Structure formats: structure tokens, C-alpha cells
Amino acid sequence: MNHLLExxxxxxxxxxxxxxxxxxxxxxxxxxxxxxxxxEGKTLGLVGESGSGKxxxxxxxxxxxxxxxxxxxxxxxxxTHLKQRDLRRLRSEIQMIYQAPAASLNGRMTxxxxxxxxxxxxxxxxGDAARERVLELMNVVGLKDEHYYRYPxxxxxxxxxxxxxxxxxxxxxRLIVLDEPTSALDVSVQAQILNLLQDLQDQFDLxxxxxxxxxxxxxxxxxxxxxxxxxKIVEVAATEVIFEDPKHPYxxxxxxxxxxxxxxxxxxxxxxxxxxxxxxxxxxCPFAPRCHAEKLATCESVPPPLLExxxxxxxxxxxxxxxxxxxxx
Amino acid sequence: xSELLDIDDLHLEFDTYDGVVxxxxxVNLKxxRGDVLGLVGETGCGKxxxxxxxxxxxxxxxxxxxxxxxxxxxxxILSKSESEMETFRARHVGMIFQDPVTNLNPLFTIRxxxxxxxxxxxxxxxxxxGRWRGFLPSVKQMRKEAHERAVELIRLTGIPxxxxxxxxxPHQFSGGMRQRVLIAMALAGDPDLLIADEPTTALxxxxxxxxxxxxxxxxAQLGLTVLLITHNLGVxxxxxxxxxxxxxxxxxxxxPVRDLFHNPKHPYxxxxxxxxxxxxxxxxxxxxxxxxxxxxxxxxxxxRFNPRCEHVMGICRESVPPAIExxxxxxxSCFLYGQDA
Numbered sequence: 001m002n003h004l005l006e007x008x009x010x011x012x013x014x015x016x017x018x019x020x021x022x023x024x025x026x027x028x029x030x031x032x033x034x035x036x037x038x039x040e041g042k043t044l045g046l047v048g049e050s051g052s053g054k055x056x057x058x059x060x061x062x063x064x065x066x067x068x069x070x071x072x073x074x075x076x077x078x079x080t081h082l083k084q085r086d087l088r089r090l091r092s093e094i095q096m097i098y099q100a101p102a103a104s105l106n107g108r109m110t111x112x113x114x115x116x117x118x119x120x121x122x123x124x125x126x127g128d129a130a131r132e133r134v135l136e137l138m139n140v141v142g143l144k145d146e147h148y149y150r151y152p153x154x155x156x157x158x159x160x161x162x163x164x165x166x167x168x169x170x171x172x173x174r175l176i177v178l179d180e181p182t183s184a185l186d187v188s189v190q191a192q193i194l195n196l197l198q199d200l201q202d203q204f205d206l207x208x209x210x211x212x213x214x215x216x217x218x219x220x221x222x223x224x225x226x227x228x229x230x231x232k233i234v235e236v237a238a239t240e241v242i243f244e245d246p247k248h249p250y251x252x253x254x255x256x257x258x259x260x261x262x263x264x265x266x267x268x269x270x271x272x273x274x275x276x277x278x279x280x281x282x283x284x285c286p287f288a289p290r291c292h293a294e295k296l297a298t299c300e301s302v303p304p305p306l307l308e309x310x311x312x313x314x315x316x317x318x319x320x321x322x323x324x325x326x327x328x329x
Numbered sequence: 330x331s332e333l334l335d336i337d338d339l340h341l342e343f344d345t346y347d348g349v350v351x352x353x354x355x356v357n358l359k360x361x362r363g364d365v366l367g368l369v370g371e372t373g374c375g376k377x378x379x380x381x382x383x384x385x386x387x388x389x390x391x392x393x394x395x396x397x398x399x400x401x402x403x404x405x406i407l408s409k410s411e412s413e414m415e416t417f418r419a420r421h422v423g424m425i426f427q428d429p430v431t432n433l434n435p436l437f438t439i440r441x442x443x444x445x446x447x448x449x450x451x452x453x454x455x456x457x458x459g460r461w462r463g464f465l466p467s468v469k470q471m472r473k474e475a476h477e478r479a480v481e482l483i484r485l486t487g488i489p490x491x492x493x494x495x496x497x498x499p500h501q502f503s504g505g506m507r508q509r510v511l512i513a514m515a516l517a518g519d520p521d522l523l524i525a526d527e528p529t530t531a532l533x534x535x536x537x538x539x540x541x542x543x544x545x546x547x548x549a550q551l552g553l554t555v556l557l558i559t560h561n562l563g564v565x566x567x568x569x570x571x572x573x574x575x576x577x578x579x580x581x582x583x584x585p586v587r588d589l590f591h592n593p594k595h596p597y598x599x600x601x602x603x604x605x606x607x608x609x610x611x612x613x614x615x616x617x618x619x620x621x622x623x624x625x626x627x628x629x630x631x632x633r634f635n636p637r638c639e640h641v642m643g644i645c646r647e648s649v650p651p652a653i654e655x656x657x658x659x660x661x662s663c664f665l666y667g668q669d670a
Binding site: 049050156157158159186187188189190191192193194195198213214215216217219220243253254256257258259260261262263264265266269271272275 | 371372503504505506533534535536537538539541542560561562563564565566567586587590600601602603604605606607608610612613615616617618619621622
């Protein structure tokens with residue numbers, strides 16, 4: 001199988017300073033041993049609550065942030081330690097679209113300049129040739145020609161996000177990291193942008209890493225979903241499998257907590273206690289202090305490894321025995 | 330039964346350098362005691378402004394109410410003086426907001442802020458005796474009672490170890506816990522009406538579920554009346570009994586929650602429902618509403634939804650559709666359901 005992107009045991013620690021001399025006293029483990037692979041042309045959803053490390057993973061893949069440990073493979077090659085010069089070539093292959101469209105666009109540049117800049121940087125394209133390409137890109141994302149000389153503040157949030165998408169597409173990337181692309185938008189506009197992203201994927205054969213906290217959106221967009229909790233993956237499976245048959249207690253709680261727009265589905269939610277906290281001791285399962293499921297002795301002492309429980313369905317939970325250890329039926 | 334709250338044909342404008350923004354253009358909304366009403370709409374549709382007009386917290390100027398009435402429990406709100414309003418806010422209305430960080434003072438403990446809220450509401454919005462007068466037996470007694478009430482409120486909102494954590498500062502609380510503190514503060518004066526303006530928008534989905542459950546249990550325990558403002562249809566489906574959908578400064582549909590979700594009438598409501606990624610919607614099955622929200626300085630004449638509506642008719646561009654009865658307690662402001670009313 002052809003993996004466009006593979007992440008192996010990725011870790012990103014941030015130092016915590018304290019004490020009298022403000023020396024490093026601990027590590028804040030934002031991403032703590034994450035592995036996954038992404039097939040060409042597919043969409044993988046990275047889902048988690050705030051502080052689960054999903055954005056950090058996205059930034060590490062683009063090398064906007066240096067991972068502390070682990071390896072990242074893109075198209076078969078190790079990109080974890082690429083030099084600055086080679087990184088530039090990589091960045092025309094991998095692009096990112098950000099959450100806050102207004103903050104990710106330079107307010108002093110016109111739309112034409114914003115979308116044209118990557119063309120200059122990567123392809124030395126300027127003048128009429130660049131202009132033509134920019135107008136073509138604007139057309140692709142649903143902007144009109146007369147928007148070329150306007151500034152970002154003249155646009156609504158949805159239109160601004162279209163500008164960001166056009167800029168990402170300018171260098172003809174193969175992989176796009178989408179960091180909460182619609183969470184700042186209203187639902188009617190969100191639907192427009194999600195549909196645009198799907199059309200573009202079909203048109204240009206793009207691969208998406210879709211970072212989101214909204215499971216409803218992820219269900220609509222993704223082929224496969226990985227759930228993160230405190231910097232660790234707790235469950236990975238195909239989207240239908242995750243939503244039909246979630247195994248990990250955290251996944252179950254998260255899915256039941258999606259407010260479905262259907263009043264008849266009221267009351268079925270699992271409410272988990274407390275909130276996400278890095279303050280819990282790192283021994284054992286990170287979810288154990290909030291878990292609503294049956295507790296085993298090992299939950300508090302041994303961290304559960306991420307193992308295959310069914311074909312291509314990985315779960316990190318002591319309650320679910322791995323495929324190899326299960327009794328043959 | 331008479332209404333607790335009756336907003337009748339409310340018009341609100343704001344003066345800006347670009348012109349007069351017609352924020353609300355004839356909002357009608359009625360609430361009875363014990364109602365849990367969801368006010369839904371997208372950014373800029375006027376849902377917060379409608380709610381803020383009840384405790385009269387809209388800055389005037391630049392705001393200006395040009396027509397309409399707001400009646401609360403039989404009293405006309407708009408004709409009250411500012412000092413009468415202080416008493417009114419303290420006794421009758423509690424509010425919680427979207428961002429629990431900016432609504433707590435980082436320099437004071439939760440206890441100090443809660444005790445202040447209790448005293449303020451006990452005094453009916455009038456000046457409370459300062460702490461420096463604590464040596465007076467009457468003030469001492471008052472503060473002691475306020476402290477007890479604060480602990481009771483903290484317990485009511487389900488903060489574990491509330492009687493100890495009350496001495497903590499806001500930064501020691503997580504987002505969900507801060508929102509519980511704000512709910513406790515809003516409840517300090519046993520308000521008749523609780524206005525919750527996007528109370529869970531800044532929270533994670535598991536915490537959102539906790540807070541929504543808390544609000545529902547408070548409704549059951551205390552018989553609260555709640556006006557819940559949100560842009561999330563799922564939150565409405567989960568927590569409300571009745572829904573009013575707003576678009577560009579008007580209520581376009583008002584209905585019991587089941588009716589609205591199973592049988593939406595107004596084209597905007599239908600569009601909104603089709604835009605939410607739901608369980609059985611497959612790739613390509615989501616529909617956005619074409620176009621964007623109108624500019625409220627020069628709103629389109631007639632129905633404000635007409636430029637984006639797929640069923641638009643000649644009359645839609647000329648006159649404003651009245652609320653038309655389309656079912657039991659279900660009304661929609663759309664000419665599709667009759668030309669006259």
C-alpha cells in the first residue's frame with residue numbers, strides 16, 4: 001500500500017521552567033508517541049479536545065516545529081531532519097490551511113499578492129503569467145476576478161478562508177494539513193467550505209490531514225479517524241467503524257456528546273467527569289481518572305499500548321484484548 | 330397564563346460612521362414562566378442584541394430603540410429609569426456569557442466575587458456596605474449569610490470540593506469550572522429569567538455536555554426560565570423546549586423543538602438544517618446556503634432572506650412577511666404559507 005505520509009512514534013515535549021533559578025524542571029508532553037499513516041488521496045481526521053496535541057502534530061509534519069523525537073516519512077523519504085534548502089522543496093508539496101482566516105492573511109497585501117506570493121517563491125513566476133495563474137486559482141475556489149485588488153478585511157470569514165485555500169493550492173501541493181478550517185465559520189458557510197474542499201480533493205487528487213474537534217464535520221469529511229487524548233492516540237479506525245462501533249471509553253463518550261440536531265436523541269449521552277488535565281500522573285492510562293467504564297487493576301499502573309483489536313481497528317485500552325491474544329472463535 | 334417576557338415589534342438601530350445599522354427590525358418573542366427557549370441564528374442576526382435588550386444592557390448611544398415594547402412580568406422595561414433598572418437586573422435577570430475567562434476578575438478569589446454578587450442582589454442593585462465596615466455587627470451578619478449562600482450556590486452548580494475551592498482564584502479553574510462559577514453568580518439572586526448567551530461555545534464537547542446537563546437539572550430543580558442563545562442547532566435540540574430562529578434582525582420561525590426539527594417551514598430554517606453535518610449525510614450531501622448575510626445598513630427590502638431564498642416570489646421583495654400560523658404554536662414568517670395574515 002502506498003503511504004504518502006507516515007509518522008512513527010512522534011514526540012514533542014516543551015520544557016517547563018520553575019524553581020529558584022528558573023531551571024527546566026519537567027517536560028510538558030504535548031505529543032507523546034504518536035504513529036499513523038496516511039494513504040494517498042485519502043483524508044485522515046485527527047480529533048481531540050483542546051490540549052490534546054492535534055495542532056502540534058500538524059506543525060511538526062510541516063516542520064514548522066521541530067519534533068523532540070520520532071520520525072516523519074513523506075513519500076517514502078525521511079523528512080525529520082531535512083536541511084533548510086530541502087525544506088523549501090518539501091513545502092511546495094505539503095501546505096497548511098489555518099483556523100482563523102483573518103489572522104492567517106496579511107492585511108497589508110491584496111488578494112492577488114497573497115495568492116501570488118507562493119508562486120514567486122517556489123516558481124519565480126511574476127507579471128502576467130503569475131496574474132493569470134492567480135485568477136485561475138481564484139476561479140477554482142469560487143472568488144470573482146474583481147476581488148484581485150481587494151484587501152482581506154473586505155471579505156467575510158468564508159471568503160477569507162477561500163483566499164487561504166487558493167494560496168495553499170497555488171504551489172500544487174499533494175498533501176494539505178487542514179487545522180480546524182471551518183471552526184470559525186457559521187454553519188451555512190461551513191457547509192460551502194467543506195463541499196469546496198471535497199471538490200478540490202477530487203479535482204486535484206489531494207491528500208488531507210484534517211484536524212478538528214468537531215466529530216460531526218469529521219464524520220462528513222474523513223475516510224479514517226484517529227482520536228487523540230493528552231498527546232496519545234487512543235483509537236484509530238475507518239470512519240464508519242469509529243462511529244458505529246467505538247471501542248475506547250473516551251471515543252464512546254465523545255461520540256455520545258455530539259449534540260445531534262434531533263430532539264428525539266436527547267438523553268443518551270455519556271457524561272464523563274472532570275476535564276482534560278496534564279496534571280495527572282503519567283503512569284497508567286491517561287484517561288483512567290475520567291473513565292466511566294469498568295476499571296481494571298492495570299488501568300492505573302500500566303499504560304495501554306495501541307493494538308489492533310479487529311482488522312485495521314486499533315485501540316489503546318486494557319478492556320479490549322488485541323487480536324493476536326484473543327481466543328480463536 | 331400571562332407571559333413572563335413579551336418582546337413586541339422591537340426595532341433597534343446603531344449609529345456608525347458608515348450609516349445606520351438596522352440591527353433589529355420588528356422582533357416578536359414571548360416567554361412563559363418555566364420555558365426553555367432557544368434563540369438560534371448565525372453571526373450578526375441579532376440574537377444577542379434581542380437578549381441584551383431585556384436587562385437593557387445595550388449601550389445607548391450609539392444604540393437606539395426606535396419602536397416596540399419590552400414587557401417583563403407586566404412591567405414596561407423601556408420606560409424605567411436607570412436606578413430602577415439596577416434593581417430590576419439584580420432581582421429578576423441572571424446572565425451568563427460565552428467566555429468564562431473575561432467575565433471573572435483575576436485579582437479576586439471566587440469567594441469574594443460570589444459574595445459580592447450575592448450582596449448586590451440582596452441589596453437590589455443598590456450600594457452594598459464595603460468590607461471595611463465589617464466590624465459593624467449588622468454588616469458582619471450580612472456578609473456571613475452571603476458567604477453561606479455562596480457556598481450553597483457553588484454546591485448547586487456541582488463543583489467538587491466547592492467549599493474549599495471557593496478560596497481559589499479564577500486561573501486555578503478550568504473553562505468548564507469557570508462557567509459553573511458564572512452560573513452560580515447568575516443564580517445568586519434567584520432570578521426569574523436566566524439569559525445564557527452561547528454558554529458552551531468556548532468549551533470542549535465533553536464539557537459542553539456537562540454544562541448543558543447542569544442547566545437542564547437547574548431548570549428542573551429551581552423552575553428557572555431560560556433564554557438560551559446559540560448558533561448550534563444540536564445544542565438547541567438537546568436542551569430546549571421551544572425554538573425561535575432569527576435571521577438578519579427578525580424572528581423567522583417560532584416553534585416547539587420537535588416540530589421545528591421534524592417539520593421546518595421557513596426556507597432559512599430548512600437551509601440551516603441541511604448545512605449541519607448529520608449522521609446519515611454522505612460525501613457531497615451537505616448543502617450550504619448560497620450567498621452571504623445581508624448588509625444591515627442597506628437591508629434588502631421586504632423579506633430580508635429574499636436574495637438567498639430559492640422560493641423567492643415577487644411579493645417577497647416588496648413587503649415584510651408577517652408571522653403566519655403553520656401548526657400548533659408554530660409560526661413562520663414567509664409568504665409561502667399565505668399572502669395575508
